Structures are given as C-alpha cells and as structure tokens.
Amino acid sequence: MNPVVRGVIMYVFLLLLLRIMGKRSLSEATTFDFILLLILSEVTEQALIGRDYSLTGAFISITTLMGTDLVFSLLKENFVTFAHVTEGLPLIIVDEGKPLEKRMKKSKVSDDDILEAARASFGLERMSQIKYAILEQGGDITIIPFNNPNLKKK
Amino acid sequence: MPKDIERIRHSLEIEEHLNLHITGWVVQRIGWGAMLVFIVLGSLGLFGDGFLSRQQIIREGVVVHYERFFRIQAETEIRVHATAEANLIEVKLSPAFTENYRIVRTIPEPNDRRLENGSLAFGFPATGSADIVFVVEPATVGSNVSGVIVNDVRFELSAFIYP
Numbered sequence: 001m002n003p004v005v006r007g008v009i010m011y012v013f014l015l016l017l018l019r020i021m022g023k024r025s026l027s028e029a030t031t032f033d034f035i036l037l038l039i040l041s042e043v044t045e046q047a048l049i050g051r052d053y054s055l056t057g058a059f060i061s062i063t064t065l066m067g068t069d070l071v072f073s074l075l076k077e078n079f080v081t082f083a084h085v086t087e088g089l090p091l092i093i094v095d096e097g098k099p100l101e102k103r104m105k106k107s108k109v110s111d112d113d114i115l116e117a118a119r120a121s122f123g124l125e126r127m128s129q130i131k132y133a134i135l136e137q138g139g140d141i142t143i144i145p146f147n148n149p150n151l152k153k154k
Numbered sequence: 155m156p157k158d159i160e161r162i163r164h165s166l167e168i169e170e171h172l173n174l175h176i177t178g179w180v181v182q183r184i185g186w187g188a189m190l191v192f193i194v195l196g197s198l199g200l201f202g203d204g205f206l207s208r209q210q211i212i213r214e215g216v217v218v219h220y221e222r223f224f225r226i227q228a229e230t231e232i233r234v235h236a237t238a239e240a241n242l243i244e245v246k247l248s249p250a251f252t253e254n255y256r257i258v259r260t261i262p263e264p265n266d267r268r269l270e271n272g273s274l275a276f277g278f279p280a281t282g283s284a285d286i287v288f289v290v291e292p293a294t295v296g297s298n299v300s301g302v303i304v305n306d307v308r309f310e311l312s313a314f315i316y317p
Binding site for chain 2: 019
C-alpha cells in the first residue's frame with residue numbers, strides 16, 4: 001500500500017482508538033501503560049513502513065504524519081466543534097469538596113486518582129480541602145484548593 | 155443518553171459542554187463494543203489464522219487446505235495432500251495464483267519446476283500419499299480466485315485478502 005495512505009490511515013485509526021479508550025487511557029505512566037506504549041509503537045512502525053527500510057520511505061512516512069497532524073491542527077483552529085470532538089473538553093469532577101460520582105465513573109476516575117493529584121500538586125490531605133478537581137483534555141487532573149494562604153503549589 | 159449526570163454551577167472559566175461529554179461517553183461505549191466485536195471476530199479467524207478462515211477442499215482423493223481470509227504480506231500455508239501417481243505428485247499453479255501470491259518456499263523442495271502455458275508446474279517425487287506445503291504471501295488486496303491443479307485435479311481457491 002502507498003506509504004502516504006498508510007500514514008494517514010494509521011494516524012486517524014490511532015486518534016479514533018485513543019479517543020474511544022478515554023482520556024485516562026495513556027495519561028498515567030503505570031507499568032502496564034509503559035508496556036502498552038512500547039507495543040503500540042512497535043506495531044505502528046511495522047504497519048507504517050512494512051518492509052520498506054529506505055530513507056525515502058522514512059521521509060514519506062514522517063512527512064505524511066506531520067502533514068496530517070498539521071491538517072488536523074488547522075481544522076481544530078478553524079472548527080471549534082471539531083477541536084472539541086478530537087481533543088475533548090475539561091470536565092469538573094469535584095465541586096466544592098464533593099466528588100461528582102457519576103462524572104467520575106463515566107470518565108474512569110477514582111477518588112484515589114483525585115487524592116493523588118491533590119497530594120502531588122498541593123500536599124492536600126482530604127477531599128474536603130479540594131474546591132474543584134478538573135479532568136483536563138489530556139487526561140491529567142488539576143486541583144483547585146479552597147482558599148488557604150498556607151497552601152502553596154508544589 | 156444518561157440524564158442523571160450532575161449539573162453544577164461553578165466559578166471556573168472553562169468550557170465544559172456537558173452534553174458533548176455525555177454524547178462522547180455514549181460513542182465511547184459503542185466504540186468499546188466495536189472493539190470487542192473486532193477482537194472476537196479476529197480470534198475466530200475473520201482476518202486469518204482461525205476457524206472462520208480455514209478452508210478445506212476435497213476432490214478425487216486430493217485435499218487442499220488454505221486460508222480463505224488473510225492479510226497482505228503475511229505468510230500463510232497452502233497444504234496439499236495427494237497420492238503419488240507414477241512416483242510423482244504434480245502441482246500446477248495458475249497465472250492468477252502467481253499474480254495473487256508470492257511463493258516464499260515449498261516443503262519439500264520440488265524435483266522439477268517449470269513453466270507450462272503460463273502456469274508454474276512443480277514435480278515432487280513421492281511414494282504413497284504425501285503432504286506438500288506452499289508457504290506463500292498474498293500479494294494483492296481484495297477477493298481473488300486462484301487455480302491449483304494437483305495430479306490433473308483442478309481446485310479453485312477463493313480468498314479475501316485484507317490490506
């Protein structure tokens with residue numbers, strides 16, 4: 001198959017698959033995620049280049065991937081809905097110290113994930129110290145503590 | 155669509171678009187279902203190497219096993235079981251076969267290999283019945299029909315090759 005077609009198909013396929021898997025799928029670097037990333041990159045490489053180890057083949061694949069990324073970023077810039085669909089949107093998962101269980105369940109986020117983010121960013125000890133927790137576009141959790149002059153971001 | 159998702163008022167300057175999230179979760183669940191179907195069909199052999207793809211044709215005592223579904227550039231086997239006639243098993247591969255498949259190797263090695271009216275003919279010295287394996291690589295994508303003649307018995311191998 002033509003390397004340009006391969007590149008575009010692989011880009012779109014991975015984008016779709018990662019969106020289907022959800023925000024949290026690759027945001028945490030657990031041992032399993034690390035192994036998954038290694039396998040994904042290996043399989044993707046084979047699908048992208050096949051048996052073509054030429055320099056030209058590599059140039060074509062790299063240019064295609066970067067070009068596709070550029071096209072997608074231009075589309076995202078010009079069409080807000082497209083950006084929302086492909087990149088996702090932030091989601092509030094703790095409101096005034098109260099975990100929003102249904103939102104968390106749908107987004108595959110646990111209390112432990114939120115508390116871990118709270119400890120890592122502000123050294124918070126309890127859920128009640130969190131004013132807002134937001135599941136960001138990239139799958140990270142951002143914490144906004146209740147106003148407390150003694151708290152400093154780590 | 156789940157309507158019981160918590161709706162809140164907040165002071166944050168962020169675009170949440172909760173309805174888009176809700177639609178996204180529905181699409182996500184459908185996607186998970188599609189992934190599951192894909193994995194099940196893959197394990198059953200819809201894309202090769204399994205129950206759905208294995209095909210066996212028996213005609214006049216000759217048996218040909220091959221994969222009905224397979225993937226381009228991946229190696230597969232076409233296994234011929236036949237009885238030798240005059241200490242020889244002769245296999246002829248039609249021009250369509252050589253167009254659809256690249257022959258990687260044959261087991262055992264043939265004694266004789268020649269072209270006959272565009273077909274590739276192999277002669278395997280044998281006594282009694284024997285298995286001959288052609289390790290091949292699909293070279294074209296889509297459905298194809300390839301002719302194989304074993305000791306004058308003709309077989310049509312129809313296959314679908316995925317990109």
